[in-house]
Amino acid sequence: MKTAVVANPRAAGGKAAKRWRQVERRLASRFGSLEVRFTERPGHATELTRELLAQGFDCIIGVGGDGTYNEIANGFVEDDRPVRPGACLGLLPMGTGGDFQRTLRIPGDLDGMIEALAAAEPVEIDLGKIRYVGHDGRPAQRYFINVTSMGMGGEVCVRAKNVFSRFGGQAAFLYATLKAFLVYRPQPIDLYLDGAAEPRRYRVLNIAIGNGMYHGGGMYVCPGAELNDGRLEVTVIQHLGPLTMLRNLDYLYSGKIYDYPKVEHFQAERLRAEAEGTVRIEVDGEGLGMLPVQISVVPRAMHVLAPKAAGVESEARERGSAP
Numbered sequence: 001m002k003t004a005v006v007a008n009p010r011a012a013g014g015k016a017a018k019r020w021r022q023v024e025r026r027l028a029s030r031f032g033s034l035e036v037r038f039t040e041r042p043g044h045a046t047e048l049t050r051e052l053l054a055q056g057f058d059c060i061i062g063v064g065g066d067g068t069y070n071e072i073a074n075g076f077v078e079d080d081r082p083v084r085p086g087a088c089l090g091l092l093p094m095g096t097g098g099d100f101q102r103t104l105r106i107p108g109d110l111d112g113m114i115e116a117l118a119a120a121e122p123v124e125i126d127l128g129k130i131r132y133v134g135h136d137g138r139p140a141q142r143y144f145i146n147v148t149s150m151g152m153g154g155e156v157c158v159r160a161k162n163v164f165s166r167f168g169g170q171a172a173f174l175y176a177t178l179k180a181f182l183v184y185r186p187q188p189i190d191l192y193l194d195g196a197a198e199p200r201r202y203r204v205l206n207i208a209i210g211n212g213m214y215h216g217g218g219m220y221v222c223p224g225a226e227l228n229d230g231r232l233e234v235t236v237i238q239h240l241g242p243l244t245m246l247r248n249l250d251y252l253y254s255g256k257i258y259d260y261p262k263v264e265h266f267q268a269e270r271l272r273a274e275a276e277g278t279v280r281i282e283v284d285g286e287g288l289g290m291l292p293v294q295i296s297v298v299p300r301a302m303h304v305l306a307p308k309a310a311g312v313e314s315e316a317r318e319r320g321s322a323p
Contacts, residue, residue, distance in 0.1 A: 001058040003090075004035040006048050006072055008064030016064060016094040023063065023092070023110065030114050034061070039068070049075025053084040059305070060087070061117070065095015066146055070284035073145040076302045077127060088122045088303035096217070097285050100146040103212040103227065105309040120305035123312045125227040127301040128211050132281055134289040143298070146212035146284045147222065150273060150291060151237075152184045153206045154280025156216060157287040178246075186239045187279050189291070192272040193234070199274075205237045205245075207273065209295055215285065219252045224265065227312050230299040231267045238262045270296040 005027070009017035016023075027034060035057070037048045049060055049072045062072045069091065076083055092113055093101040101108075106116050127143045134140040189207065190199035208215060210222025210233040225233035240248070240262060251260045258265055272294050273279075279291040306312045 001088075002056060003031065003059040003061060004037065004052045004057045005061045005063060005092075006037050006039065006045050006052070006068070007062075008039045008045065008068040008094075010039075011064035011068060011095045013096070019094065019110075023094070026110055026114050027061075027092075030118055039064075039071075043071060045071035046075040050083060053087055058084075058087050059090055061090040061092055063092045063094050065093065066097050066100050066285040068095065069100055069145055070142070070286065073127060073302060074143050077143055077298070080129070080298045080301065082302055086122075086303065088305055090117050090120065090305040092117060097215070099214040099217065099285065100212050102214045102218065103146070103225075103310070104304070104306055104312075106307060116307040116309075117305060120307050122303040123228065123306045123310075124300035125302060125304055125306075125312070126211055126230060126232075127298045128209065128232055129296050129298050130281075130283060131294040132283075132289045133292065140289060142283055142288065143301070144211065144283045147208055147210045147215040148281060148283045148293075148295065149206055149208040149215060149221075150189065150279055150281045150293065151186065151204050151206040153208065153216065154282045154287050154290070155184055157280075157282035157285060187275045187277040189279060190274045191234075191236070192274075193266060193268045194270055202236055203239045205239050207237070208235045209233070209271070210235065211297070215282075216252075220255045221252070221257060222265075223255045223257065224267070228300055230297060231269055232271075232295065232297050234266045234268055234271065236264045236266075238264075270294070 039045045045068055052060055060072060062069050072089055091106060093106060107113055127145060128148060129143050130148055131141050186203050186205060188201055188203050190201050192199050208221040210225040211227060213222050213225050214220055221235050222233040251257050257263055274292040280287060281289055
């Protein structure tokens with residue numbers, strides 16, 4: 001494949017830039033010379049991806065975090081259709097949260113990442129599409145590759161950005177979660193699933209809508225999510241008191257979240273969420289705006305290079321297992 005790299009030097013508070021020479025050497029030793037582009041501003045990864053796909057590149061390796069992958073994915077798709085059919089995204093995680101990395105079971109060490117990338121196969125995955133209100137009050141739209149959340153998740157995202165330089169990924173998100181919890185005031189949210197005329201009303205701590213399984217630096221909020229089943233996993237965490245939350249943090253990380261009595265979960269192809277007060281959202285770890293939102297799934301919208309350990313069936317594996 002004709003391959004290029006889109007790298008975010010500011011990922012993980014600038015740590016990606018500090019490690020770049022080592023990363024470049026490892027990539028070159030495994031893949032040879034690669035075209036490399038560096039992002040310079042928000043949204044730039046989307047622009048670079050579009051340019052590279054238009055130039056005939058078949059694979060874009062993203063170096064960065066979940067926000068970088070979100071921008072790159074938005075460069076792969078336009079009007080729910082692939083910009084370059086068959087082109088694929090490869091992941092070399094260098095961000096803070098590492099949540100999409102967890103869903104794909106990509107190793108955490110550099111050599112392991114590169115070997116997993118070299119052995120990975122293209123698989124089709126779904127994308128989520130969200131229409132929301134931006135911070136400027138204007139309507140906006142974005143595709144997401146992993147998880148969107150509303151409620152405290154939006155507050156946590158903003159606060160976590162301010163502590164990345166002092167803590168690692170999971171520690172930063174956990175610290176921000178506990179800090180945000182002390183000041184967060186839950187709002188009633190009306191949730192309409194798959195065109196239902198009547199809403200489900202919740203006073204929530206957070207609602208996560210997952211194509212992937214993790215968000216917030218390792219919180220296992222959507223363990224039932226699958227990357228290419230044509231549905232989104234919806235996990236509703238109802239309001240909890242501070243002491244109750246602290247006593248039950250294990251449910252957020254262990255995969256047992258569906259067992260908790262204050263949690264409901266559903267699957268949906270589309271949903272709408274509304275609130276009278278201000279409820280902030282995060283999209284793949286980026287705080288982009290607020291409710292109301294409309295969210296839908298775009299089935300098998302793009303290809304990613306997935307290690308076999310991820311358990312996502314590629315076309316080649318499906319053919320190989322056919323009788």
